[in-house]
Amino acid sequence: MSTFKQVLLLLIFFLPVVLLHAQDLSVEEILEDKILAKETQGTVIVEGIELFSQVELPKFYTNREFELAWTSHKNRRDLIESLESSYDEGLSPEDYHLDRIRKLMAKSDKAKLSKTETADLDLLMTDALILYASHLLEGKLEQSEIRKNWDVERNAGPSNPDSLLTITLHNQNIKQVFEDFKPHHYMYDLMKFHLKRLRKESAQGGWPWVSDGEVLKPGDTAGRVAEIRKYLIAVGDLKESLVENKNIFDKDLEQGVKKFQWRHKLTQDGVIGKGTVEQMQVPVEDRIDMLLLNLERTRWIFHQPDEDFLLVNIAGFHVKRFTNRKEVFNSRAIVGKYHKESPIFKGVMEYIVINPTWILPYSIATHETLPNLKKDPGYLEEKHMEVMDNKGKLLNPSSIDWNQYSSGNFPFIIRQKAGPWNALGEVKFIFPNKYAVYLHDTPSRGLYNQQDRAFSHGCIRTEDKWGLLMSLMNDPEVWNMEKINEILESGETTKIYLPKPINIYLIYLTAAVDQDNNLMFMKDVYKRDDAVLKALKAPFTFNEG
Incomplete structure (x- = not known):
């Protein structure tokens, strides 16, 4: 007898036994088989889908002796609704097995699921919960893998995720746990508000078109003025009002243009030139993409913001201080030029030096x-x-x-x-780091008036240097301009330790929202956005490394 016929006879003989054995397995035994298969196949796989959680999920089911976790209808419903709402967070519901979970749930409404399908649904739901929670907590992407010079540590996860998962399912508070994992900063919430708004405007046909043409100034009359008026009303920079002639560039329109220019980090001259028109011609869909990728960046940074911290937005060319979640200081800044980029990292500012010397790199x-x-x-x-x-x-x-x-x-x-000629100016703010980067003054004060302020070799120059010093020292009776001038006139290099060290974040956001709910868009000065957006829109894949 040929080898092929022998194998065929063996299959015919043993197959019914194998099938019978599979039918005799309990759901718990099927779960155990699927999880223990990781030892031979390397990962936990459900219907060809490689699950995300290859550590916590097996641990979770092993500790509960492979009992089903998703027996509560409320937990199932809350999970599905939460996964659907990931779209409003700027994430993709498709990353969280949502289609497969819906199909299995729909099937269970009409007929009883098989034991294998029941086990699969349980595993997919647990994996979806862990994956979505991790994306809210840490972001979907690892920025340092996309572009170098991003050195902000990942947000710390729960100390005992297995216990948290068990308690969450027992208490049936899935939605609250997801809320707790989101960034707790007004900017994140307001960016989501604008994402929803712009998506609605996109679905309604987008923004009115603004044509190219000659430079327009207040007092001009041209057909394009009416286009610009209509556009500014649509984007919220101009209130709709009755005007006798929509083609007249009046005072109200000038103020609307200036607000638009301010929101887009343009020179606020009220003149509609090439640069302003170019920003007006950016379609709403591109602005939506900017919100998506900057929501992701916000998840990397603002999970649990300090009560008091400094923030340098490199793309926004500014330094801000936030105290008790309110902006208390804001200054224009100069950052590293392209190819001499200011690094992105978190540091701790410890002291200030007045009359600094400068050791040239x-x-x-x-x-x-x-x-x-x-x-x-x-x-x-x-x-x-x-x-x-x-x-x-x-x-x-x-x-x-x-x-x-x-x-x-x-x-x-x-x-x-030290002296007025010094490249560091009259003061520097030190937060020790491996990049030898710090905040400092500059004798080239005119550069702050430039629209794009990427001129340095990597350090951050701050315009309101003394405002920053007095804000950090927080003692106006001692640290005022009289005291500062006294030190300057002495010519002595003077080190001043802060009363309390403060965390400082050097970050990169090309879209942001201020406390007054103004949506800002910044130039992608370091050309980082495209790579982040491409990775963000790609399906999530498990990376064991």
């Missing part, structure tokens, strides 16, 4: 200062700089033959003396 000393020294030996004196050896001993620059050194063999330290 090695790259600046060798690539910018050294070439100038080779041309002009008096360059250091002209720039109020001095040269030291690696032990800090001052050297005579005229005794050094700069032509024999290069970026590969430069054994010196270049330091700029």
